[in-house]
Amino acid sequence: MSREHPGGLRENFRQLPFWNPTKVFENERDxxxxxMDLNECPYPPSQKVLAAxxxxxxxxxxxxxxxxxxxxxxxxTATGVPIDNICWGAGSTQLxxxxxxxxxxxxxxxxxxxxxxxxxxGIFQALDADTVEVANRQDGSIDVDGLLGAIGNRTRLVxxxxxxxxxxxxxxxxxxxxxxxxxxxxxxxxxxxAYHEFAMFAGGADPLPILxxxxxxxxxxxxxxxxxxxxxxxxxxxALTSSEAIANAIRLTTSTFNLAGVAEAAALAALDDPGxxxxxxxxxxxxxxxxxxxxxxxxxxxxxxxxxxISFDAKQPAAGLVQALRARRVRxxxxxxxxxxxxxxxxxxxxxxxxxxxxxxxxxxxAR
Amino acid sequence: MSREHPGGLRENFRQLPFWNPTKVFENERDxxxxxMDLNECPYPPSQKVLAAxxxxxxxxxxxxxxxxxxxxxxxxTATGVPIDNICWGAGSTQLxxxxxxxxxxxxxxxxxxxxxxxxxxGIFQALDADTVEVANRQDGSIDVDGLLGAIGNRTRLVxxxxxxxxxxxxxxxxxxxxxxxxxxxxxxxxxxxAYHEFAMFAGGADPLPILxxxxxxxxxxxxxxxxxxxxxxxxxxxALTSSEAIANAIRLTTSTFNLAGVAEAAALAALDDPGxxxxxxxxxxxxxxxxxxxxxxxxxxxxxxxxxxISFDAKQPAAGLVQALRARRVRxxxxxxxxxxxxxxxxxxxxxxxxxxxxxxxxxxxAR
Numbered sequence: 001m002s003r004e005h006p007g008g009l010r011e012n013f014r015q016l017p018f019w020n021p022t023k024v025f026e027n028e029r030d031x032x033x034x035x036m037d038l039n040e041c042p043y044p045p046s047q048k049v050l051a052a053x054x055x056x057x058x059x060x061x062x063x064x065x066x067x068x069x070x071x072x073x074x075x076x077t078a079t080g081v082p083i084d085n086i087c088w089g090a091g092s093t094q095l096x097x098x099x100x101x102x103x104x105x106x107x108x109x110x111x112x113x114x115x116x117x118x119x120x121x122g123i124f125q126a127l128d129a130d131t132v133e134v135a136n137r138q139d140g141s142i143d144v145d146g147l148l149g150a151i152g153n154r155t156r157l158v159x160x161x162x163x164x165x166x167x168x169x170x171x172x173x174x175x176x177x178x179x180x181x182x183x184x185x186x187x188x189x190x191x192x193x194a195y196h197e198f199a200m201f202a203g204g205a206d207p208l209p210i211l212x213x214x215x216x217x218x219x220x221x222x223x224x225x226x227x228x229x230x231x232x233x234x235x236x237x238x239a240l241t242s243s244e245a246i247a248n249a250i251r252l253t254t255s256t257f258n259l260a261g262v263a264e265a266a267a268l269a270a271l272d273d274p275g276x277x278x279x280x281x282x283x284x285x286x287x288x289x290x291x292x293x294x295x296x297x298x299x300x301x302x303x304x305x306x307x308x309x310i311s312f313d314a315k316q317p318a319a320g321l322v323q324a325l326r327a328r329r330v331r332x333x334x335x336x337x338x339x340x341x342x343x344x345x346x347x348x349x350x351x352x353x354x355x356x357x358x359x360x361x362x363x364x365x366x367a368r
Numbered sequence: 369m370s371r372e373h374p375g376g377l378r379e380n381f382r383q384l385p386f387w388n389p390t391k392v393f394e395n396e397r398d399x400x401x402x403x404m405d406l407n408e409c410p411y412p413p414s415q416k417v418l419a420a421x422x423x424x425x426x427x428x429x430x431x432x433x434x435x436x437x438x439x440x441x442x443x444x445t446a447t448g449v450p451i452d453n454i455c456w457g458a459g460s461t462q463l464x465x466x467x468x469x470x471x472x473x474x475x476x477x478x479x480x481x482x483x484x485x486x487x488x489x490g491i492f493q494a495l496d497a498d499t500v501e502v503a504n505r506q507d508g509s510i511d512v513d514g515l516l517g518a519i520g521n522r523t524r525l526v527x528x529x530x531x532x533x534x535x536x537x538x539x540x541x542x543x544x545x546x547x548x549x550x551x552x553x554x555x556x557x558x559x560x561x562a563y564h565e566f567a568m569f570a571g572g573a574d575p576l577p578i579l580x581x582x583x584x585x586x587x588x589x590x591x592x593x594x595x596x597x598x599x600x601x602x603x604x605x606x607a608l609t610s611s612e613a614i615a616n617a618i619r620l621t622t623s624t625f626n627l628a629g630v631a632e633a634a635a636l637a638a639l640d641d642p643g644x645x646x647x648x649x650x651x652x653x654x655x656x657x658x659x660x661x662x663x664x665x666x667x668x669x670x671x672x673x674x675x676x677x678i679s680f681d682a683k684q685p686a687a688g689l690v691q692a693l694r695a696r697r698v699r700x701x702x703x704x705x706x707x708x709x710x711x712x713x714x715x716x717x718x719x720x721x722x723x724x725x726x727x728x729x730x731x732x733x734x735a736r
Contacts, residue, residue, distance in 0.1 A: 008524070008556035008586030008610075013470040013617035021624060022433040041429045050425050053630075057421045060601035060634075061409045063594075065390040090458055090603075093623040101494060102381040106474055122620050126469060156376070188376035218376030226431075233428035233629020235458075242376075249381035252490050255461040256389060260628035261601020262421075266428075 012126055028329070034353045037322075037331040039165065039309045041230040042349040043283075045266065046276035049231070052269035056262040064261040066251070071264050074271065075238065079208060084244040087251050090235040090258050092194050092222045095250065097123050098239075099220055100157060102249040103188040104129040109154040113142045117165040117192075118336030130154075140167040140303055140311075144175040148182050158183050161192040162207060163199050166335045166345045168305025173205035180210050185217035188246075193221055194237075195307040197228035201281040202306035208240065218242045220250075225263075227308060228277055229270040236263045284308050287348040294358040298365065309347045311335070318344045321364060328360040380494055396697070402721045405690075405699040407533065407677045409598035410717040411651075413634065414644035417599070420637035424630040432629040434619075439632050442639065443606065447576060452612040457622050458603040460562050460590045465491050466607075467588055468525060470617040471556040472497040477522040481510045485533040485560075486704030498522075508535040508671055508679075512543040516550045526551050529560040530575060531567050534703045534713045536673025541573035548578050553585035556614075561589055562605075563675040565596035569649040570674035576608065586610045588618075593631075595676060596645055597638040604631045652676050655716040662726040666733065677715045679703070686712045689732060696728040 007014070021038060035042075044050070068088055076083045089095035104110055106128035112120070114133040124131045132155070134146040142160055151158065160179065163170040171179075183189045191207055193199070200206065211219045221240040226232040236259065241247045270277065291310050292302045302312045314321055318334040318341060325332055330353075335343040346357055375382070389406060403410075412418070436456055444451045457463035472478055474496035480488070482501040492499045500523070502514040510528055519526065528547065531538040539547075551557045559575055561567070568574065579587045589608040594600040604627060609615045638645065659678050660670045668680045682689055686702040689712060693700055698721075703711040714725055 007613055008471050008554070009613060009617055010470060010473050010524075013620065014613065018616040018619050019624075020433065020435055022431055023435075024433070035430065038431050040431060043429060044426045045428050050422075053425045053428075054418075054422045057418050058412045060413050060421075061411060061598040062403065063390055063406050063408060063600045064603075065388065065392070067388055067391075091623065091625055093625065097621075097623065102378060103376050105378055106496065119624065126621055128474065156378075186376065230429040232431045232625070235432075235625060235628055245375055245377060245382065248386040249377055251386050252381065253465075253494055255459065255465065256387075256487065257459055257461065257600070257603060260603055260631075262630075263628075 012128070032329065034330045034349060034356045036347040036349050036353055036357055037333040039227065039307070039347045040232050041227060041280055041308070042353060043230055043280060045230045046270065046273045048273045049266050049269045052265040053262045056265040060261045062261065063257050064259050064263065066256055066259050068259070068264040071267050074268070079240060080212065081240045082244070085241045085247050087239050087241070087247040088259055089237045089239065089250070089254050091226065092192055092224055092237045093119060093123070094254055094258070095220070095222045095237055095239045096120065096159070096190065096192065098250040098253040099188060099190045100124070100127055100129065101253050102246070104156045107154070108156045109152060110157045110159065111147055111150045111155050112159040113147065113164070115140065115164070115167060115335070115337060115340065116159070116161055136167070141169045142171060144171065144178055148178065151184060151187060155187055157188045157190060159190045159192070163195045163305070163307045165194065165307070166309070166311050166343070168303055168307045168309055168311055170199050170204045170306055171207070173210070176205060176207050176210040180214040183217055187217065189214065189217060189219040191219065191221045193223045195227060196223045197277065197281060198284065198307045201285065204306060214242070218246055220246060225267050225270060228280055229267070230280060231266060231270065234260060234263050234266055236267055284348050287351065287354045290354045291346060291348060291357065294354070298362065309345050311343055311345045314342050314344045316342060318342055324364040325360050328363065330357050330360045332357070380496070399697065402698045402717060402724045404715040404717050404721055404725055405701040407595065407675070407715045408600050409595060409648055409676070410721060411598055411648060413598045414638065414641045416641045417634050417637045420633040421630045424633040428629045430629065431625050432627050432631065434624055434627050436627070436632040439635050442636070447608060448580065449608045450612070453609045453615050455607050455609070455615040455618050456627055457605045457607065457618070458626050459594065460560055460592055460605045461487060461491070462622055462626070463588070463590045463605055463607045463618065464488065464527070464558065464560065466618040466621040467556060467558045468492070468495055468497065469621050470614070472524045475522070476524045477520060478525045478527065479515055479518045479523050480527040481515065481532070483508065483532070483535060483703070483705060483708065484527070484529055504535070509537045510539060512539065512546055516546065519552060519555060523555055525556045525558060527558045527560070529562070531563045531673070531675045533562065533675070534677070534679050534711070536671055536675045536677055536679055538567050538572045538674055539575070541578070544573060544575050544578045548582040551585055555585065557582065557585060557587040559587065559589045561591045563595060564591045565645065565649060566652065566675045569653065572674060582610070586614055588614060593635050593638060596648055597635070598648060599634060599638065602628060602631050602634055604635055652716050655719065655722045658722045659714060659716060659725065662722070666730065677713050679711055679713045682710050682712045684710060686710055692732040693728050696731065698725050698728045700725070
């Protein structure tokens with residue numbers, strides 16, 4: 001008998017550690033914890049959204065329409081992307097996973113910046129494809145020229161995030177144009193915009209019209225209702241794509257019924273409540289500024305984030321700082337990269353969260 | 369420049385048609401339609417469940433804990449499967465997809481019955497693995513001896529469904545024991561139990577204790593809150609597995625945040641309301657009997673389903689019947705297999721649904 005698959009698992013999947021970023025420690029139950037580690041919105045969904053969810057919940061015995069027809073029509077009108085080219089995923093992770101599966105064969109290549117959201121590594125690990133990592137520039141920004149130069153004959157997918165996580169930095173209009181025009185037409189250009197609304201609020205260049213000028217090459221832009229619409233728990237991301245064929249291929253991999261039955265109604269209600277989203281973006285900008293100023297007062301160089309999180313070089317092991325802050329009931333994150341083991345990422349929260357974070361950090365630093 | 373991937377897509381993913389089973393036709397808006405095509409529960413979630421969802425919705429700005437710690441602990445106690453061996457997916461489809469990815473390499477084999485839920489074909493299409501289909505027996509039941517005989521050196525995964533969809537038939541205790549003992553220890557045995565609660569209600573053999581006796585070989589049992597708990601729209605399925613390594617591998621492929629934030633609270637509330645589940649199972653049995661009797665009166669041989677759907681050979685093209693019934697506002701399903709093109713599958717509904725279905729079918733048949 002063949003024993004090539006001990007335990008029933010392929011080689012890529014053996015002895016994987018599982019890391020649960022939402023785990024609540026025993027001593028954190030029933031006490032206030034400042035959750036500044038997952039780039040969540042600190043405010044609940046709007047009252048209109050909650051009412052829509054309650055109304056839609058009575059039909060949860062039925063399967064949802066995963067094409068979200070009303071919501072898709074609305075996004076199509078807003079973006080100019082045809083309805084058939086828009087598809088839905090349970091968050092951006094599922095959509096990136098889909099993109100790797102539909103575009104990259106075994107032994108082919110994915111070109112990706114060296115520093116991106118750390119969770120992406122787990123997606124790449126599951127593939128037989130090769131990952132070509134292009135180091136970010138000294139300031140942490142994505143090296144677009146480097147990415148373009150790394151594309152070879154076996155490359156099938158180029159991934160960028162703008163704004164990027166964990167740096168918070170976005171691509172310039174010129175960099176977006178270079179990607180749209182110079183990524184070869186047989187390579188899928190995947191652009192994650194989980195923080196799109198924050199970038200627009202900060203005056204960033206909108207990538208979509210630039211990609212729409214990429215007439216001959218395939219592209220995918222992903223956005224989400226998780227961040228600026230306060231719906232991380234609803235798992236509702238979408239992909240704007242260059243063709244119905246791409247969207248259909250993604251639909252095949254994400255399963256027909258991949259969304260919660262209340263998701264479309266909630267998202268429509270969120271779009272109907274732009275004042276609430278503006279409040280979220282405005283308060284985020286205020287707290288982001290307060291956190292940056294506070295860190296600068298402590299002598300840190302703070303990265304120029306346009307998102308709902310701020311990164312900085314703490315000049316000491318970040319893992320220890322995360323632990324020390326968590327003991328003070330403030331949850332923040334490391335970057336998850338050994339080579340950047342002194343970088344901390346803190347999500348914006350409420351004004352109380354900002355105060356608690358800055359006080360706890362000062363406390364930790366003064367104790368050392 | 370290489371042009372091996374036109375349109376940015378791998379060969380498996382080109383020119384895929386997309387079929388949306390939940391699509392509502394224009395003439396079906398704002399009128400009553402009898403939805404008997406998707407094996408949904410016809411009753412809304414219980415009041416306790418709806419209250420739990422409303423309460424949990426206020427925290428949807430946060431990411432959910434995809435390990436569902438409270439729910440998992442409860443299921444672990446009920447089943448004897450260790451907490452670390454239980455993981456969660458957005459429905460059984462996601463969990464089967466995960467199983468194929470973690471267990472089967474390119475050019476290896478999956479052994480599967482010829483007749484299973486038709487959607488599984490889409491999962492296999494996305495893989496570079498080969499699928500070995502073993503014809504079901506003349507009566508529609510899964511040929512367990514045939515499956516075992518089809519296992520070869522390249523086989524890494526054996527899939528069964530009990531009860532099976534679309535036949536509604538379940539495996540016997542002896543067949544389950546044969547699978548548990550004779551599937552080789554380097555092959556993952558995947559057993560889908562989406563209709564578990566219905567099979568138990570009908571007095572079927574519980575597969576789990578039998579698989580738990582499979583000491584040396586890996587296994588996965590999937591169940592769901594979609595059917596007997598009236599929560600199809602919540603997308604909450606789970607896998608009971610033989611090892612933490614298997615569960616962790618599945619967790620890697622399903623994404624850390626794959627569940628809706630309200631799912632765990634809703635499922636716990638559903639488990640706290642066993643009277644409601646019993647009502648669903650009892651009414652299902654009643655309507656199932658009424659549908660079977662009605663079909664038999666019309667002269668059909670009806671399959672011996674224990675689930676919330678009934679299949680029968682309509683002795684004429686099922687696709688035409690589905691269309692004719694849908695014109696009469698009754699939605700039912702074909703099996704989706706050309707070789708069984710005269711088989712219809714009708715889901716149980718309310719008493720009104722049963723009446724509407726039987727009347728519409730008589731009407732269609734008398735008009736021919």
